[in-house]
Amino acid sequence: MNAAAPAWIASASVRHDRARACAEHLSALAERSLRLEVRTWPKPGLVSHVDSGSHTDMDAGTFHRSAAALRPYFAELAEAGMQDADMPVLRKIGLRAECAMTAATGGVNTHRGAIFGLGLLCAAAGLQARRGIEGGPSQSLGDTVSRRWGTDILAGPRPSDSHGEAVKRRYGAGGARQEAALGFPSVYDIGLPALRHAAQLAPRDAQAARVQACFALIAELEDTNLLHRGGAAGLRFAQRSARAFLAAGGVGRPGWRRAAEKIHLAFVARWLSPGGAADLLAMSLFAMAIEHEHEPAP
Numbered sequence: 661m662n663a664a665a666p667a668w669i670a671s672a673s674v675r676h677d678r679a680r681a682c683a684e685h686l687s688a689l690a691e692r693s694l695r696l697e698v699r700t701w702p703k704p705g706l707v708s709h710v711d712s713g714s715h716t717d718m719d720a721g722t723f724h725r726s727a728a729a730l731r732p733y734f735a736e737l738a739e740a741g742m743q744d745a746d747m748p749v750l751r752k753i754g755l756r757a758e759c760a761m762t763a764a765t766g767g768v769n770t771h772r773g774a775i776f777g778l779g780l781l782c783a784a785a786g787l788q789a790r791r792g793i794e795g796g797p798s799q800s801l802g803d804t805v806s807r808r809w810g811t812d813i814l815a816g817p818r819p820s821d822s823h824g825e826a827v828k829r830r831y832g833a834g835g836a837r838q839e840a841a842l843g844f845p846s847v848y849d850i851g852l853p854a855l856r857h858a859a860q861l862a863p864r865d866a867q868a869a870r871v872q873a874c875f876a877l878i879a880e881l882e883d884t885n886l887l888h889r890g891g892a893a894g895l896r897f898a899q900r901s902a903r904a905f906l907a908a909g910g911v912g913r914p915g916w917r918r919a920a921e922k923i924h925l926a927f928v929a930r931w932l933s934p935g936g937a938a939d940l941l942a943m944s945l946f947a948m949a950i951e952h953e954h955e956p957a958p
Contacts, residue, residue: 686785687735693946694727700870702920705927706938714933718768726771729764733757734782741786747812773939780805802843810841850876851944861912868911877937878902885935
């Protein structure tokens, strides 16, 4: 008859199981956030369950396959965060996630920006889970990213084939790296407040809240995807259109869906796609879920 395992082995096993369960939970929330972003409409120029927006190489199915393929890597990033991993470790997981994405989509870039931003938030949530167990201080996911990895994010290698990097060189835009290093101010200063405000404008309508947040992000974000497709004029058009929608009452206005769809079609006619806003919408939904707030059921 085998002797019982020593207590320290049993406790280590329990800790491992809990850590794995926590990572799986976080990755499920990350995948859900990506799926909710796709299930949002009207969303100017972007792919949704209704149409493909300003895109001919992807549709909602492409995004759903991508989100499913990324889920295991979001779990890995959460576990790496629990281990207080340095940025090079997170970067390697992110690169493998990109390979899984392109394999699932036939080479289409659906979620490269989300892998970076949402992946960092998963790592931050993992690190916070570890600190919670150890009795460490609590802070927002964005603050955790900035304080733990911000310097390394800015100092890391920059892919020369990235549209974002090319746009930054041409227009001086901040881009995803700066957003992350600063703790995702667009999530905490724009996305989350818009989701909360929309819950008052359109109670019990989760899709309306997501539309409002998307427009709020487009209105303020220096979106490198818009700069890449439409230049400075395209960015200005997008921001003006979003601001006009919000100034008219946003999703609290009667007939708001018709007004939002009209803007969506105007973006499609100009081939504009605010992909940065879409990524930040998904990240805002993730942050809301993690930080003990509640979005109305979709």
